[in-house]
Amino acid sequence: MATESNLVGMRASHRALDADLTDCSAPQLVVVRHGESEWNKLNLFTGWKDPALTDKGKEEALKGAKELKKYGYDHYDIAFTSALQRAQTTLKIILKEIDAESLETIKDQALNERDYGDLTGLNKDDARKKWGEEQVHVWRRSFDVPPPNGESLELTAKRVLPYWEKEIKPRVLKGERVLIAAHGNSLRSLAMELEGLTGEEVVKMELATGVPIVYKLDKTGKVLEKKILE
Numbered sequence: 001m002a003t004e005s006n007l008v009g010m011r012a013s014h015r016a017l018d019a020d021l022t023d024c025s026a027p028q029l030v031v032v033r034h035g036e037s038e039w040n041k042l043n044l045f046t047g048w049k050d051p052a053l054t055d056k057g058k059e060e061a062l063k064g065a066k067e068l069k070k071y072g073y074d075h076y077d078i079a080f081t082s083a084l085q086r087a088q089t090t091l092k093i094i095l096k097e098i099d100a101e102s103l104e105t106i107k108d109q110a111l112n113e114r115d116y117g118d119l120t121g122l123n124k125d126d127a128r129k130k131w132g133e134e135q136v137h138v139w140r141r142s143f144d145v146p147p148p149n150g151e152s153l154e155l156t157a158k159r160v161l162p163y164w165e166k167e168i169k170p171r172v173l174k175g176e177r178v179l180i181a182a183h184g185n186s187l188r189s190l191a192m193e194l195e196g197l198t199g200e201e202v203v204k205m206e207l208a209t210g211v212p213i214v215y216k217l218d219k220t221g222k223v224l225e226k227k228i229l230e
């Protein structure tokens with residue numbers, strides 16, 4: 001079922017929000033985190049490594065596509081994805097299901113998952129045993145503390161957001177229907193900008209695999225409405 005939420009901390013007043021929600025021409029953006037990957041299943045830090053989707057991950061992508069169809073979000077002008085196959089395959093499965101296999105798709109490593117540095121490939125439970133629960137939590141969910149030789153969420157945002165500003169946002173604001181298939185932390189970076197969240201708020205946000213999020217934006221690119229299609 002689609003859940004609709006007007007965002008906490010949203011800058012617009014309710015009056016302005018109501019007015020804008022009746023405006024069907026308000027720019028819209030759909031983002032989706034890839035389905036479960038082989039390394040998600042094995043509980044390994046993944047980052048820029050490139051494992052494939054599991055069967056469950058493919059089913060999650062298909063389910064996400066069916067939700068998009070059900071709610072009428074099945075026409076797009078362009079899609080963006082990362083340079084990693086788990087996001088690309090998720091997108092492919094979605095485009096097949098909505099009969100849009102030939103949609104123009106731009107792949108860019110700016111949308112990749114955060115680089116987990118030296119943690120890449122380690123089991124998350126083993127890492128907790130080695131460095132302690134708290135340290136691993138800080139590496140995974142603090143805003144500005146990078147894992148050794150890797151990227152913090154802040155550093156991830158520093159390459160995701162310029163790409164958003166330059167390549168994606170102008171299209172969305174022009175009225176193009178844009179679909180982005182990417183990763184937990186590249187999409188957290190984007191959510192931070194769109195939803196006006198602080199670093200502290202955004203690290204608490206968990207994105208489910210294969211679940212599309214539909215954003216309706218105002219003319220400056222800030223979120224008026226967010227629907228999670230789960």
Ligand SMILES: O=C(O)[C@@H](CO)OP(=O)(O)O
Pocket residue numbers: 040044045046047113114116140184185
């Ligand atoms: O391992 C990773 O690359 C990411 C996403 O699966 O993990 P985390 O939940 O720690 O951000």
